[in-house]
Amino acid sequence: MDDLPPSPAQVPPRLLHDPAFVQATRDRDFTALFAMAHSNGVSYYRISEASGIKPQRVSMIARGEATVTTLDTIERVADALRIPGALLGLAARPWEHSSPMPHPESPDDGDDPMNRRQLLRGALAAGLTGPALTALTDTRQSLDLALAADTAPADLSDLEAAAETYGYGYHGQAPTRVLADLAGDFAELRPLLGTPQPVATRIRVCRTAGQMAGMVAIVLHDLGARKDARAWFATATTAASESGDDQLLAWVLAREAMVPLNYGAPQAASVLAEQARQAAGNRPTAAATLAAAVAARAYALSHQPEQARQALAAAEAFMERLDAGARADTWLTHGEQKHHVHLSHALTALGDTRRARESQDRALELSAPTSTMTRSLLTIDAAACVHHDGDTEEACRRTVAVLDGLPEAYRAGLVHRRALDLYRSIPAQRHREGAVRELGDVLAA
Template identity: 80%
Template sequence: MNRRQLLRGALAAGLTGAALTALTDTRQSVDLALTTDTTPADLSDLEAAAETYGYGYHGAAPTRFLADLVGDLTDLHPYLDSPQPVATRMRVCRTAGQMAGMTAIVLHDLGSRKESRGWFATAAAAAKESGDSQLHAWVLAREAMVPLNYGAPRTAAVLAEKARTVAGPRPTAAATLAAAVAARAYALSRQPEQARHALAAAESLMERLDAGARADTWLTHGEQKHHVHLSHALTALGDTRRARQSQQRALELSAPTSTMTRALLAIDAASCVHHDGDTQEACQRTIAVLSDLPAVYRSGLVRRRALDLYQSIPAQHHQEASVRVLREVLVG
């Protein structure tokens, strides 16, 4: 007879001494399970690894970074398959959500949209199970950047607003990121009023972030990252004066090894030049950015941003020399 049957039999006669003893035995077994340390020995190491990956590429090739990250995530997999105490399960799911989210970011940077979306779905499921609403909001905000950067800003706005709802009104890194991404999405989808409201919210949240939330990692929202988002939103809005200010500040805060970020900022700057009337100079700058990049960075997000600039040039200018060269570089 199993524990359930014994308990039912004891309770059938009411709260007798036997029933109370059975209840006490059950409670003590639950207490033991809750207090017994069955945490995997290397979970702390994997949590530390996730934190380290959050500091980004630091000059490493995205493909090499991805291989290391997924290798550590594979080490986490057995703990997701085996029963764990609730607190341990939450830690495992939180770490899995962070690692899966960062895997999705790298795939997004490399231009693998389908795989990136799949990993973001995995990250969202893990984050939701972990009970960490801020991690869940961060995953949704980062996921919104996939359609944002690949031609579907309205879809991005929906995801970013979902992230803002999950994050709530407190000044957190996830809430600030979600507002900044929403501003970019609205600006690109030609909804300037909504974009400006989201920008104002992002600025207000950023001013109230504590020092930990301002750290310069993928999982937080530092000043450098904030100005990268503002640069794109303000460029899309045609507010070139403020966009240049954010570009300058973001460059000041970007390490020389931040190859992709610096390239994106340079293309934003070129887009400002185009918006202010010098399309030839804008194309020449963009061609120089693409030509100077290592091959691994010329596809994916950087190419998409350069393509956005090209597509913003009126058709009557497409036969001009610098515009033709830009098109050839993008096709090549």
């Protein structure tokens, strides 16, 4: 029998010796076969062209949304990918009689990027002839398939909706419960990143991954797991950068700045906050407003009052121009309640107790009764204002009352740190006074 021409979708010879690929052929798992072929340089368009299966169906099979069951189709796939019949439980294919099983170290075929480039150059060297135009068309159409907007996995929309739901915060749930649910849904994004996706879909996956990783980091930060929070923020930064969403990147950086801000490194926080401001730009967005507010807090705690006031002014100016969507009360946006929480801390650190109390009162007015952590932080800020105005014992009594009234899940982490900051701001010679000593004992416990 004469040699058959090589298939345009022939898989690289080494793949026929890959244990995972071989197992997929034995299981007739065409989702895995198509995905592995694609990840090794064989476009879905070439598979479609060589097998006679419509391009849309090839993409659906690769995503697991369709199957290959008929013997005729299985044989066409075997011939298209040049998979020996024995691997798929078929008789030897006609082309096998003259084409020995390739060795895994044999050179790759024309789907290797370098070989493909050389073939294209060779075809074009003769001018815009039929072969050259065919090669160019194949290159373009393979990318068209990858850019197809209707190939997004069905469960991606569910995960995007889940990210939006998590953005509404704790809603009275223990942080550890929210963390478990968030991490579980985040894990479901991994398979979507591990398989070939259209460009538009990958952007959506990366954006959702950035949001979820950022929110996992927020919960870890609230629970006091500083090192783990920073690691999750790093993941969120990578995902946000890959998504190309500058506002998401700015949000992640601003949120990350709150880790060193709340745990004793305000100068490091100011660096991150300024990076967030640069990423967000000068438009009135939720991320730009958040970044300016966090920068104000960082500068206030770093004893840089002028920079703090400038950042506060920028945050206020942005806030006045935010649209209704950006003002929603979620972790991913910048609502009025959240804005006053940031102002409360910055103004308290600046010693501007009158304006700080105004922000505390407004934030408490806007906070739901179930906002346990936020209300606790605002109360401790108010106690710090009382201390600044001269009644240190009353400040300590209020802070002890907050700590004693908290559920166990909320006593560590951020609330503990804010109370500890107040205690440390009290001169050491006063630490033996009754209310001050009681606060020290509660914190030590």
